[in-house]
Amino acid sequence: MTSQSIKRLILGRPLKSEEAEGEKMPMWKALPILSSDALSSVAYGTEMILLELATVGAFAFSFSIPIALAIILLIAILIVSYRQVIDAYPQGGGAYMVAKENLGMMWGRLAGVSLLIDYTLTVAVSISAGVMAITSAYHAAVPYVVPIALLFTWFMVWMNLRGTSESGNVFAFPTYLFIFCMLVLVGKGLFDWLTGTGHTTHSVSVPTGLPTGLTWFVLLKAFSSGCSAVTGVEAISNAVPHFRRPAEKNAKRTMLTLGILLAVIFGGVTILSQAYNIHPDPTGTKSVLSMVAEAAFGRGGFYYVIQLATTAILTLAANTSFNGFPILSSIMAQDKNMPRMFSNRGDRLAFNYGIITLGILASILLIVFRGKTDALIPLYAIGVFLSFTMAQVGLVLKWCRDKSEGWQRKAIINGVGAFVTLCVVIIFCITKFKEGAWIVIIITPLLVFLLTRISKHYDNVAKQLKVELNEPIPAVETVVIIPVAGIHKVVLSTIAYAKALSPYVVAFYVAFSPEEAKKMEERWKQWNPGVRLVVVVSRYRTLIRPLIEFIGRAERHYGKEKRITVLLPEFITHKFWHRLLHNQSAFRIRTLLLNRKDVVVSTVPFHLND
């Protein structure tokens, strides 16, 4: 079995470019693929607010309703704003594209880096959340947290290497199950509350003034914590090219659907947490969502279905990143901000480099933090909100420049959004600085710097490669050097090939003793292949040093007019493991020669029968 056929078996047959359209997502697939991150955030949004408010006392819980309303308003602004992003930039790229076009490439890189960091953190956080759900059920699995998390990560890598559409099929069911559960939960709860039935013991009140002990700072902190419910909404705008035609229309409709779902579920759960008088558990053993579900349905079958669906969506949130990261990095690579290979599509039309890079980065995070990534949760909202801000500032500038129909209204919406999201970023940086925000604050500019260097390098290369169409082709001759290790079939066939290339062919042999040198010279004379043999006695036990010295001498002798070609044999074996038994020195010589000398290195294959 060849490595190619193994690849087929694992990844499936290669897809043609025309099949890319078939790989594109209809809305019903796009929603679960692109919004599991946003939807999963709902699972802990309310909890984050209540936990912050609990620091001053349970009396503050009633403020969760206005805070939730503010966040829903923010969601609405973001949805409207990002629908405008889709219109303006249907080729995808989201905040990166908007920032790049309207604020300049540096801001684009900043937005791109923020999002890439966020995607990576999302994978690590959501997978370890999923694994934690397993370990709390099966305590025996605790020592294997990291291996299980890595297994999940690479399962996702594998699914995504097979292609976007197929992974959508697998991921659709749990997402829809979660949506269904949440809607049933909110519906049942609201019905109970409005009719005064069930366990809705508490009256839901909206506060009118600020009670003593509660400061605006606490409220803002609670608001920014609750904003984690908003992360993930940008994924759709980045992935417009992945939608089935009409892509923009479908993407905008998906975005609207997501916005409504988020508002209903998040708002509903927050109201219910008041109606059922839920107090958050600071030890983290019981989530607010599970307490709401228990209050509504009791510890029955449906309660467990909700728990299962929540676990599943938390894990699947990682998949949103597996979609977003490769697309964004491919767009950035096309702009020469990332290594070129990130824009290459694999056989299955997926961006293999991006998918595998994300898998590796997330694995490193999981290993370094030993699967305990709770600490990462506060970090990963900074990137999203920074990119939100930049996208909206960019759009404000765009509207002011374009002055298209209704530009004032659009600019005001985006301006408000930019201001609010910037506030969230600032509040995050201040309140979460010690909890790890400093890591993001350090790494982000470093990566932006790296991307700038990459971009500069590619620009330099492009300049060096430029050719005038009237530039003549220079006449060149070549001298062929064949390092030989003795007299055998490989040398014979290499000499035969060398004679076809050039009249200047020389064989080069390194002897470790003068006796050996003499013996080789005599045998060569006897064989007489019509090629001069140069024998060098080396005091070092390696071949490479004398060879490089010899090439240096040849270079000085022939000067610039003759290019030197070194022929190295390579054994081609049938069985994979046989390859390990050969070619080690040839490989080393090839690498060193290419790096040290301006010579052409030709690999002449010699096929072994067994």
Added chain:
Amino acid sequence: MTSQSIKRLILGRPLKSEEAEGEKMPMWKALPILSSDALSSVAYGTEMILLELATVGAFAFSFSIPIALAIILLIAILIVSYRQVIDAYPQGGGAYMVAKENLGMMWGRLAGVSLLIDYTLTVAVSISAGVMAITSAYHAAVPYVVPIALLFTWFMVWMNLRGTSESGNVFAFPTYLFIFCMLVLVGKGLFDWLTGTGHTTHSVSVPTGLPTGLTWFVLLKAFSSGCSAVTGVEAISNAVPHFRRPAEKNAKRTMLTLGILLAVIFGGVTILSQAYNIHPDPTGTKSVLSMVAEAAFGRGGFYYVIQLATTAILTLAANTSFNGFPILSSIMAQDKNMPRMFSNRGDRLAFNYGIITLGILASILLIVFRGKTDALIPLYAIGVFLSFTMAQVGLVLKWCRDKSEGWQRKAIINGVGAFVTLCVVIIFCITKFKEGAWIVIIITPLLVFLLTRISKHYDNVAKQLKVELNEPIPAVETVVIIPVAGIHKVVLSTIAYAKALSPYVVAFYVAFSPEEAKKMEERWKQWNPGVRLVVVVSRYRTLIRPLIEFIGRAERHYGKEKRITVLLPEFITHKFWHRLLHNQSAFRIRTLLLNRKDVVVSTVPFHLND
């Protein structure tokens, strides 16, 4: 700073072959390098015997003296026998060489594999023993057992890559300190015992009959456990070529010195354990050696020096393997039983492949067993004793064939040794089967099989490569194919080079759409480099598939008389990290072409300025 200058900094300047003699060891260096394994075994030999006897009761302890005497007799037999090995096989290789020459290649492989497994286990066991000594002193280090053990392992790899002699300098001091400590301990203890002073409360008695409750099986088991004190004596016979001249004489003298030291220290400690009435601690917190030292000197300064020296020698025992493994594998590679590169010397005249392979294998063991390698101790005596048996059986056959002077005496000595060591192997396999001996019993034949396959492969290759000196060089022509990605400087210089090689040159371009194809064709016509351009529109997004198809067509067209050469450009960059931004596709294409097609792949370097 280039990768070469970094290598120099880490490993030191390259050494010439003549310097190999300077790298060879005088006796005072050879003893610590080659015998730290054997000497360290003394640290737990007595303990192993007492622990086995303790299973029936303290009354059996008096049997430790006759058992120790039997083991000292075994040491004597082995020393005499291995001095005969050195005489007969001064080129090194020990049991492998003896078994190969006298019993056949298969038995040689078995002996070689046994020793290689043993070397690997020794590294893992002795390094984790050393680390355990650290963690029992500094409890805070407990979570870092594996990282510390890996650090030690790769420190040893590094020292050994620098060359044998330098590592000897570092390792000599602790070994001599240990020898000094042991001799002082035994001297002081025996003096106390004979004069009846100190804490020697117990009379040392030698039993005359077998008391009830004690079976021969228990005695044999205790004997075989105590035999772990013998492991390591073979290292000297394997490393004869590493000795300074006269190598054989020096090796034999070193062996004798080691034998005397082992007998004195092991016998002395065993007698003292009786004299001081030491009972082994089954929990393993206190070693018998440390209790003897405490009884002799109290918990004073010298006691701690002894503890320190013991820890050091346990760790350094690993270094014996770092000497033995590379030499043995290089000898086996010269016999084509191991991959060829194991016989290549590096710049510093060390066998880099062997050293690094041992480092990797030991690291895997340390990681898999999380540094708790106590379980491995019983395993690693099997290999040694199996190789002892084979070496001695081989020598018996040799003496019987040679019939040289005194052959009967020599044959009897070796025959007795073979019988005793075989008994030890059998007892080990039976009594330690469940404790892990089964792993060795499974892995050993698998490795022997693998080595046989490697050897067969190399034999086949040698047959295929054989050439008659009157065989004529066939006349060949070549067709050059240049895959191009556009029109730029690299294409220009590659075409210039291609024209020097052959009049048959064709450029090959893959377009992803018909429009792109047309555009390229027109630009090419405009440029007119004097080379035909073939454009293919590909439905796949990869270059490689159409290229392979095109080569297939060319092969069918030209048949056997023309060899196909594919020219691939490679960007050579100044900075290391820039390299990651280029050449990814060229590398993949090169690998695939060489494996799938019978074409020459030439790498034409293009040097970038930045």
